[in-house]
Amino acid sequence: MISQIGRIHSIETFGTVDGPGIRFIVFTQGCPLRCLYCHNPDCRNTHDGKEVTVDYLISEIKKCKSFIRKGGVTVSGGEPLMQPEFTKEIFRRCHEMGLHTALDTSGYCAIDVAKSVLEETDLVLLDIKSYKPELFYQVTHVSIETTLAMARYLSDINKPAWIRFVLVPHLTDDLENIQQLADFVATLENVERLEVLPFHKMGEYKWEQLGLPYTLRDTPPASPELVAQAIAIFKQRGINAIGAVGV
Numbered sequence: 001m002i003s004q005i006g007r008i009h010s011i012e013t014f015g016t017v018d019g020p021g022i023r024f025i026v027f028t029q030g031c032p033l034r035c036l037y038c039h040n041p042d043c044r045n046t047h048d049g050k051e052v053t054v055d056y057l058i059s060e061i062k063k064c065k066s067f068i069r070k071g072g073v074t075v076s077g078g079e080p081l082m083q084p085e086f087t088k089e090i091f092r093r094c095h096e097m098g099l100h101t102a103l104d105t106s107g108y109c110a111i112d113v114a115k116s117v118l119e120e121t122d123l124v125l126l127d128i129k130s131y132k133p134e135l136f137y138q139v140t141h142v143s144i145e146t147t148l149a150m151a152r153y154l155s156d157i158n159k160p161a162w163i164r165f166v167l168v169p170h171l172t173d174d175l176e177n178i179q180q181l182a183d184f185v186a187t188l189e190n191v192e193r194l195e196v197l198p199f200h201k202m203g204e205y206k207w208e209q210l211g212l213p214y215t216l217r218d219t220p221p222a223s224p225e226l227v228a229q230a231i232a233i234f235k236q237r238g239i240n241a242i243g244a245v246g247v
C-alpha cells in the first residue's frame with residue numbers, strides 16, 4: 001500500500017531557488033543529519049510538523065499550476081528520502097499533471113530505498129556538504145560514504161543532477177576540501193550544474209528560538225571573493241559551477 005500520508009514542515013508556493021523555474025516546494029519533516037549551519041533546524045525532528053495527505057498537497061499544487069507549469073514541484077526538507085513512498089506518490093501525481101519533479105536531498109539514504117522515488121524524479125538536487133570525511137562528519141554528524149555512493153549511483157543511471165555545496169568560511173572553505181570535491185564531481189556523468197551556496201546566518205534566530213546551541217555565531221558570511229575562488233576551482237575541472245542563493 002503506497003503511503004498517502006506524510007509529515008511535512010511547510011509548503012512554499014513560489015520557490016525560485018530549488019530547481020529550474022518557479023516551483024511549488026514541499027518541505028518534509030525529519031532529517032537524519034545535524035548540519036551545523038542548518039537553516040531549518042525545526043525541520044529535523046521526525047515527530048514535529050504536521051501530517052498531510054498527498055491529495056491535500058495535490059489540491060494545493062493544482063491551485064498554482066498556471067505559474068509553475070514551466071517550473072515544477074520540488075520536495076525538500078528535512079530529508080524527503082526519510083518518507084520515500086510519500087515522496088514518490090507526490091511525484092507520481094505531479095507527473096500525471098505533466099509537472100517537472102525535483103528531489104532536494106543530502107543523499108543520506110540506502111540506494112534500494114531511494115530507487116523507486118528516483119523513478120518519478122526528473123532532477124536531483126544533491127547536497128554534498130564537504131569531501132574530506134572528517135570535515136563532512138564535523139559539518140553533518142554523519143559519515144560521507146552514503147552520500148558519495150548515491151552520487152555515483154545517480155551518475156550510473158544518468159539521472160540529471162545539480163550538486164549543491166555550502167561554502168562556510170573557516171569550515172568548508174578548506175582549499176583541499178574544495179579541490180577534492182571538484183575532482184570527484186568531475187568524474188560524474190550526470191551533473192548539469194554545481195551551485196556554490198554562500199553561508200549566511202539567516203537561520204540563526206531559529207536555533208535561538210529552539211534553545212539549540214548555534215556554533216557558527218562568530219563565523220562571517222562567505223564573501224563574494226571566496227565564492228568566486230570556489231567557483232573557479234570547479235570550473236577548472238570543466239564543471240558548470242555558479243554562485244547561488246546561500247543558506
Ligand code: SF4
Nearest residue numbers: 031033034035038078
Ligand atoms: S540536511 Fe538540510 S535539513 Fe538536514 S540538518 Fe542538514 S541543512 Fe538541516
